[in-house]
Amino acid sequence: MTTIAIPxxxxxxxxxxxxxxxxxxADFPILDREVNxxxxxxxxxxxxxxxxxxxxxxxxxxxxxxxxxVSRSVHTLGTEATEAYEGARAKIATxxxxxxxxxxxxxxxxxxxxxxxxxxxxxxxxxxxxxxRFRLGPGDEVVISEMxxxxxxxxxxxxxxxxxxxxxxxxxxxxxxxxxxxxxELVTERTKIVSLVHMSNILGTVNATSRITARVREVGALLxxxxxxxxxxxxxxxxxxxxxxxVFTGHKMCGPTGIGVLWGRAELLAAMPPVFGGGxxxxxxxxxxxxxxxxPARFEAGTPPIAEAVALGAxxxxxxxxGMRAIQWHEKExxxxxxxxLASVPGLRIFGPTVPVGRGGTxxxxxxxxHPHDVGQVLDALGVxxxxxxxxxxxxxVRYGVPATTRASFYLYTTTxxxxxxxxxxxxxxxxxx
Amino acid sequence: MQxxxxxxxxxxxxxxxxxxRGLRDCADPQARVAEAHHVxxxxxxxxxxxxxTDGSVLTDVSYDGMGCSIxxxxxxxxxxxxxxxxxxxxxxxxxxxxxxMSGRGQVTPDEDxxxxxxxxxxxxxxxxxxxxxxxxxxxxxxxxARAGVGASPEVKA
Numbered sequence: 001m002t003t004i005a006i007p008x009x010x011x012x013x014x015x016x017x018x019x020x021x022x023x024x025x026a027d028f029p030i031l032d033r034e035v036n037x038x039x040x041x042x043x044x045x046x047x048x049x050x051x052x053x054x055x056x057x058x059x060x061x062x063x064x065x066x067x068x069x070v071s072r073s074v075h076t077l078g079t080e081a082t083e084a085y086e087g088a089r090a091k092i093a094t095x096x097x098x099x100x101x102x103x104x105x106x107x108x109x110x111x112x113x114x115x116x117x118x119x120x121x122x123x124x125x126x127x128x129x130x131x132x133r134f135r136l137g138p139g140d141e142v143v144i145s146e147m148x149x150x151x152x153x154x155x156x157x158x159x160x161x162x163x164x165x166x167x168x169x170x171x172x173x174x175x176x177x178x179x180x181x182x183x184x185e186l187v188t189e190r191t192k193i194v195s196l197v198h199m200s201n202i203l204g205t206v207n208a209t210s211r212i213t214a215r216v217r218e219v220g221a222l223l224x225x226x227x228x229x230x231x232x233x234x235x236x237x238x239x240x241x242x243x244x245x246x247v248f249t250g251h252k253m254c255g256p257t258g259i260g261v262l263w264g265r266a267e268l269l270a271a272m273p274p275v276f277g278g279g280x281x282x283x284x285x286x287x288x289x290x291x292x293x294x295x296p297a298r299f300e301a302g303t304p305p306i307a308e309a310v311a312l313g314a315x316x317x318x319x320x321x322x323g324m325r326a327i328q329w330h331e332k333e334x335x336x337x338x339x340x341x342l343a344s345v346p347g348l349r350i351f352g353p354t355v356p357v358g359r360g361g362t363x364x365x366x367x368x369x370x371h372p373h374d375v376g377q378v379l380d381a382l383g384v385x386x387x388x389x390x391x392x393x394x395x396x397x398v399r400y401g402v403p404a405t406t407r408a409s410f411y412l413y414t415t416t417x418x419x420x421x422x423x424x425x426x427x428x429x430x431x432x433x434x
Numbered sequence: 435m436q437x438x439x440x441x442x443x444x445x446x447x448x449x450x451x452x453x454x455r456g457l458r459d460c461a462d463p464q465a466r467v468a469e470a471h472h473v474x475x476x477x478x479x480x481x482x483x484x485x486x487t488d489g490s491v492l493t494d495v496s497y498d499g500m501g502c503s504i505x506x507x508x509x510x511x512x513x514x515x516x517x518x519x520x521x522x523x524x525x526x527x528x529x530x531x532x533x534x535m536s537g538r539g540q541v542t543p544d545e546d547x548x549x550x551x552x553x554x555x556x557x558x559x560x561x562x563x564x565x566x567x568x569x570x571x572x573x574x575x576x577x578x579a580r581a582g583v584g585a586s587p588e589v590k591a
Binding site: 371372373374377378381388389390394397403404432433 | 437440441446476477478479480500501502503504506560563566
């Protein structure tokens with residue numbers, strides 16, 4: 001018998017970090033419930049993730065013990081609330097390896113974070129003395145892709161309408177990859193910002209960004225990455241990515257709704273004009289005019305979602321405790337299993353990469369001509385929760401000539417047993433509509 | 435499975451064998467013809483309904499579209515119930531169908547009025563699907579209004 005040793009320096013598969021999925025599942029109270037008389041099979045984490053007890057306890061505990069407004073009180077509760085809020089900011093900075101905690105701006109969600117950047121461009125474009133990197137006008141270009149969520153399309157369309165700039169975009173290949181073949185024609189000296197999805201919420205594709213980053217640097221543009229689907233599922237390091245801005249949202253990463261993050265390079269945030277005006281974002285106010293606080297406060301007008309931010313800090317602690325590499329590896333195994341299992345279903349067509357490489361645990365598919373609404377309804381009757389529709393990425397559906405898709409998406413608590421339940425459910429769908 | 439209330443055989447039958455599908459031209463040059471295209475933005479379902487009328491009778495109600503079984507079967511039932519009907523009757527049926535779908539499953543449909551439309555009683559218990567069932571009916575209402583036989587007081591009376 002021959003044994004093959006993996007040479008030193010090559011990936012040693014035994015070294016992959018692992019965790020006990022059943023123990024993780026025990027942290028999520030909702031996973032115990034039934035749906036329509038069946039155990040819950042939740043395959044919609046790309047939509048929103050569930051929350052572990054550790055996060056729910058911190059959320060309730062904040063209101064029960066430390067509730068006060070932040071950044072404006074000298075009293076004890078105010079100090080505790082401020083420390084908890086700023087402590088969460090620090091945890092999130094560490095989580096994405098931000099060089100400075102002041103580079104983390106709390107927003108409502110990714111959508112608000114992208115709009116914040118787009119409106120900063122808009123406001124800068126109205127002022128001759130604004131930093132030229134943020135000034136847009138006719139002849140300037142904004143580049144996105146056909147793979148974007150609507151939240152990374154519409155704000156840029158509106159920005160281009162307001163400023164007279166031109167919107168351009170990367171296409172998607174038949175296999176669900178970003179078509180970079182015309183990179184040099186698309187990203188040019190006219191480009192002011194490139195805003196791309198890191199991991200597609202519909203195709204599951206994880207975009208390799210290094211070639212694009214190099215080109216963006218060459219032409220002197222800025223790069224924003226929509227990391228809503230990547231930060232929850234794989235280690236994301238903003239220094240390594242060499243982006244200028246990234247956005248992500250708390251509710252997809254075991255945190256609560258109503259809290260999201262804009263990370264921006266300190267020097268860029270400092271050059272950006274304010275977007276929302278109000279309390280907390282000022283330096284001094286007279287009846288004639290105001291001066292503004294330094295980032296991140298400049299972009300956080302009004303009372304922020306304090307408890308939500310603190311709970312997002314707890315979510316980051318929870319994910320870090322399990323390990324993002326372990327979560328990434330678990331999802332890779334689940335995705336490989338699911339791709340194989342779905343390939344066994346007659347008439348099923350996957351949109352996006354069909355190999356578990358350069359993709360995450362989000363799989364969109366069509367089952368023959370059966371409409372996704374009907375697929376989702378039958379699956380729901382069996383307790384299997386998937387998303388159906390255009391997933392706020394209608395251009396992707398148009399690209400593949402379908403009005404909608406069915407999407408199964410996984411997370412750290414997803415099991416192979418749940419994939420089996422999905423496949424059994426699809427057999428039922430075929431029986432009803434076949 | 436608990437889906438029998440939703441996917442009645444009548445609905446599946448209309449879905450698999452749609453009645454009167456396809457947008458038709460009207461031979462009568464005097465007829466008033468208008469259409470409306472409606473979209474369900476949450477799922478991308480689409481339907482176009484075309485109404486031809488001489489002012490008192492709906493001489494044709496034709497349609498085309500793509501979408502789930504509920505929306506497409508509903509369009510088929512709409513055609514079956516309304517084409518060739520007097521305008522006033524048609525709006526009575528329309529009202530009864532909308533009432534049924536808004537009833538959260540508490541409305542008992544009248545088969546004499548709604549025909550195969552009674553099969554949609556179960557759909558009213560699935561709030562996420564009510565919009566699917568109503569899509570062709572809302573498009574019909576718009577198309578009829580554009581053809582000059584909208585829900586005006588004398589039509590409703």
